[in-house]
Amino acid sequence: MKKIKALKCKECGQESPPIAKHVCEFCFGPLEVVYDYEWISSVISKEKIASRPHNLWRYWELLPVEGQQVLSLNEGFTPFWKSRNLGKFLGLKNLYIKNDAVNPTFSFKDRVVSVALTRSRELGFDVVACASTGNLAGAVAAYGAVGCFKTFVFIPADLEMGKVVGAGVYDPIIVGIKGNYDEVNRLCAEVADIFHWAFVNVNIRPYYAEGSKTLGFEVAEQLGWRAPDHVVVPVASGSLLTKIYKGMSEFHQLGLIPELHTKISAAQAQGCAPVVTAIKEHSEIIKPVIPKTIAKSIAIGNPADGYYAVKTVEKTHGVGEWATDEEIIEGIRLLAKTEGVFTETAGGTTIAVLKKLKESGKIASDETVVAFITGNGFKTQESVQDHISKPYIIEPRLNEFRELYESLVKSKQVEEHNFLKNPAYQIK
Numbered sequence: 550m551k552k553i554k555a556l557k558c559k560e561c562g563q564e565s566p567p568i569a570k571h572v573c574e575f576c577f578g579p580l581e582v583v584y585d586y587e588w589i590s591s592v593i594s595k596e597k598i599a600s601r602p603h604n605l606w607r608y609w610e611l612l613p614v615e616g617q618q619v620l621s622l623n624e625g626f627t628p629f630w631k632s633r634n635l636g637k638f639l640g641l642k643n644l645y646i647k648n649d650a651v652n653p654t655f656s657f658k659d660r661v662v663s664v665a666l667t668r669s670r671e672l673g674f675d676v677v678a679c680a681s682t683g684n685l686a687g688a689v690a691a692y693g694a695v696g697c698f699k700t701f702v703f704i705p706a707d708l709e710m711g712k713v714v715g716a717g718v719y720d721p722i723i724v725g726i727k728g729n730y731d732e733v734n735r736l737c738a739e740v741a742d743i744f745h746w747a748f749v750n751v752n753i754r755p756y757y758a759e760g761s762k763t764l765g766f767e768v769a770e771q772l773g774w775r776a777p778d779h780v781v782v783p784v785a786s787g788s789l790l791t792k793i794y795k796g797m798s799e800f801h802q803l804g805l806i807p808e809l810h811t812k813i814s815a816a817q818a819q820g821c822a823p824v825v826t827a828i829k830e831h832s833e834i835i836k837p838v839i840p841k842t843i844a845k846s847i848a849i850g851n852p853a854d855g856y857y858a859v860k861t862v863e864k865t866h867g868v869g870e871w872a873t874d875e876e877i878i879e880g881i882r883l884l885a886k887t888e889g890v891f892t893e894t895a896g897g898t899t900i901a902v903l904k905k906l907k908e909s910g911k912i913a914s915d916e917t918v919v920a921f922i923t924g925n926g927f928k929t930q931e932s933v934q935d936h937i938s939k940p941y942i943i944e945p946r947l948n949e950f951r952e953l954y955e956s957l958v959k960s961k962q963v964e965e966h967n968f969l970k971n972p973a974y975q976i977k
């Protein structure tokens with residue numbers, strides 16, 4: 550019995566066999582996996598899922614692979630908690646943090662890659678590749694190494710050091726392109742046509758994208774089998790946003806959660822906001838932009854799933870908002886100081902946008918809200934290094950420390966450095 554029935558065009562509905570392919574032969578629309586939901590609903594249950602190991606393969610029935618031999622590094626089922634301080638600071642009574650920065654290679658990309666490479670192996674590939682804004686490179690390199698694939702990663706040549714090292718350590722072949730992500734992606738589409746490799750986000754994309762649904766599944770499960778009222782999602786290609794909603798919709802259709810009324814809101818950097826711009830302008834047309842932002846992991850100027858992301862936001866009555874680079878840095882610092890999570894620029898964008906949506910009244914104080922933190926701050930240290938506490942350098946002598954301490958007391962820095970203790974910090 551096969552759980553994957555076909556690949557189906559999202560535009561004209563034409564079906565084709567579930568091979569390595571991502572565009573419709575008839576209309577060039579994107580392809581999506583069609584499952585045998587009848588079979589799935591006959592075998593899936595909350596109890597069965599809950600009894601399985603804490604990684605994303607607990608949702609095996611709803612993932613686009615046929616076999617039980619999965620390529621996993623224990624990705625997924627990441628920490629999820631009710632906000633300790635950030636909610637209070639922003640005036641949100643039911644704010645939750647989903648921390649996907651602690652996956653095996655420190656971003657949510659481990660989800661999509663675990664699924665994509667498992668499927669690539671089923672389809673018989675021995676070379677895997679990707680076009681990456683940074684995090685995908687690390688994930689493909691790690692899973693490619695463990696899965697004994699030959700691995701090629703294509704990145705913009707000016708990527709942050711942490712991202713290049715974070716991929717290089719697994720010994721893939723790294724190709725740095727003198728250009729932005731959109732140029733890397735265009736080249737990869739050409740390479741994928743000629744070299745018959747599994748490009749996870751090109752010809753394997755229909756399977757790859759399904760991995761992102763697991764963030765929707767997990768949040769619903771971790772909330773006690775219910776959907777949140779509102780979520781804020783960082784957007785690059787738009788795939789993650791659309792698939793979080795698809796995941797929750799599947800749970801609802803299968804009767805695993807009672808209702809679904811979740812608003813899906815999109816967060817982008819102002820310097821690369823083609824999706825948010827379209828939402829704000831009530832337009833279905835995504836105008837490509839040339840990215841100019843510190844949020845490189847989400848800097849896609851011509852997003853492949855941008856149109857579907859706009860549709861999802863509109864359909865669910867969510868909103869689109871952007872954040873400037875300064876606001877992104879503030880967002881990173883705020884999350885660190887309130888929740889103890891050091892996120893990268895994409896997470897800073899989520900937090901900055903969350904704050905703006907609360908301030909503008911687009912998120913109400915009693916809504917159950919989830920902020921998706923998708924990447925780790927240790928990979929993008931250069932973006933914050935000039936904006937955070939630095940060491941006071943002294944000689945190893947008690948006197949020196951005493952002098953320093955007295956000067957800090959005198960300038961009120963000891964009293965005021967913890968802003969949550971500052972009287973100016975009040976519950977709004």
Ligand SMILES: *Cc1c(COP(=O)(O)O)cnc(C)c1O
Binds near residue numbers: 786787788
């Ligand atoms: C890739 C990425 C995203 C967004 O992914 P898309 O599915 O392309 O929209 C968000 N956050 C981080 C940290 C990423 O690496």
Ligand SMILES: [Zn+2]
Binds near residue numbers: 559560575576
């Ligand atoms: Zn079609």
